[in-house]
Amino acid sequence: MTSRIIAVIACAVVGVACLCVAGLVAVTGAASACSVAATPSGTTGRYDTEQVHYARVIVTVGVQKSVPVRGQVIAVAAALQESGLRNLGHLGEGNDHDSLGLFQQRPSQGWGTPAQIMDPEYAAGAFYRTLVIVAGWQSLPLAVAAQAVQRSAYPDAYAKWEGDATALVGLVSHQPAASGSPGGQCISVGGWMAPVQGAFVSGFRTDSRPGHDGVDIAAAKGTPIHAAASALVIRVVCNAHLRDGSLYSCDVDGHPVTVLGCGWYVELLHPDSTVTRYCHLLRRPSVDVGQQVAVGQVIGQVGSSGHSSGPHLHLETHAGEPATESNAVDPIGHFALRGIDLMST
Numbered sequence: 001m002t003s004r005i006i007a008v009i010a011c012a013v014v015g016v017a018c019l020c021v022a023g024l025v026a027v028t029g030a031a032s033a034c035s036v037a038a039t040p041s042g043t044t045g046r047y048d049t050e051q052v053h054y055a056r057v058i059v060t061v062g063v064q065k066s067v068p069v070r071g072q073v074i075a076v077a078a079a080l081q082e083s084g085l086r087n088l089g090h091l092g093e094g095n096d097h098d099s100l101g102l103f104q105q106r107p108s109q110g111w112g113t114p115a116q117i118m119d120p121e122y123a124a125g126a127f128y129r130t131l132v133i134v135a136g137w138q139s140l141p142l143a144v145a146a147q148a149v150q151r152s153a154y155p156d157a158y159a160k161w162e163g164d165a166t167a168l169v170g171l172v173s174h175q176p177a178a179s180g181s182p183g184g185q186c187i188s189v190g191g192w193m194a195p196v197q198g199a200f201v202s203g204f205r206t207d208s209r210p211g212h213d214g215v216d217i218a219a220a221k222g223t224p225i226h227a228a229a230s231a232l233v234i235r236v237v238c239n240a241h242l243r244d245g246s247l248y249s250c251d252v253d254g255h256p257v258t259v260l261g262c263g264w265y266v267e268l269l270h271p272d273s274t275v276t277r278y279c280h281l282l283r284r285p286s287v288d289v290g291q292q293v294a295v296g297q298v299i300g301q302v303g304s305s306g307h308s309s310g311p312h313l314h315l316e317t318h319a320g321e322p323a324t325e326s327n328a329v330d331p332i333g334h335f336a337l338r339g340i341d342l343m344s345t
Helices: 003-010 030-034 049-064 069-083 120-131 142-150 155-172 331-337
Strands: 199-202 215-218 224-226 231-242 259-269 275-281 298-301 312-318
Touching: 049 069, 049 120, 049 155, 069 120, 069 142, 069 155, 120 142, 142 155, 231 275, 259 298, 275 298, 312 331
Parallel strands: none
Antiparallel strands: 199 215, 215 312, 224 298, 231 259, 259 275, 275 312
C-alpha cells in the first residue's frame, strides 16, 4: 500500500484520530495537513459490523473510565487475540477451560460470573481495572502490558495486533487521540508524530544510495526536532571524522565528501522496543542519556553536522537495541504502521 493511498484512507478517520494545536482537523485535506496515515497492517475494512461494534464498546468503556488511548489500544489488541473481537460463549470441547467473552476471561479465576463476563461492557471494565494497576503499563510494550492482564500461554501473540487495534481505535473513537504537539503537527492515535516538518528528499536504501539506512527530511537550520514518541534517551553522540580517521567537530557544518559520520545524533528507545535515531543536529542534543522524553518534546535542532550537504534530519528506525545496520527498517513503513505519513511532512 503506498503512502498516498494510506493517507487517503486516513481521511475517513483522521477527524477522530488526532488533534492539532488549532483543534480537530477537518476531514478534507486532513492527511497532508497532519501527516496521519492509516496503519497498513491495520486496515479496518476486513472487520465486520459486529467486530467494529465491540471495538467501539471497548473504547467507550475506556473513555468512561478515563483510560488513556494507549490502554484502549492494548484492550482492543487483547480482544483481537483472545476472541477475534467476538463475544464468544462456551465453545464446548473447543473451549479453553471456562473462558468466555471478548477477553476469554474465566469465572474460575475471579473475573466474574459467566453472565457478567458475557456482558461486553463489564468484561472491558474488568480488563481495564486490572491493566491500570500494572506498574508502568503505559511505558510497556503492548504484548507485555496485555500479558500482565491476561496471563496467556502465548504471551507474544498480542504484539501482532497492535496495528489493527490502533486503526480500530482511531476509527471508532469519539475523542482526540492526544493533545496537540508543538509546531502544529498531529499525534496519531498510536502516540506517534513526525519529528520535523520539512521536505522529504531521500529514501531508505534506494538504488542510488543502497547504504542509506534512513530517510532525509530537509528543513531550515535550527528547525526544532521532536521526539517521535515517548521514549528513553539511550545515546547522545558526536560522530564526525575525516576520511583519514582524524576527528572533526560536530559544532560546525560538515561536508558530503570530506567528512564522514552522523554528526551530532541522539537515539531514543520506545516502549515497543524500537529505536529512532536523529542525525546531523546543529549542536549537542538538548537531552541526556537516561532521560525520559514525551512525544513532541524538542530533542534538538536541524543542522548539517557530519556527512551532510545541507541542513536536514537524517532519520533512522531500528527494530531493536542496539541500533545496527542489520536491524534498520524503512522509516516510511515504520511510521505508517504507527499512523504517521512521513511523506507528507
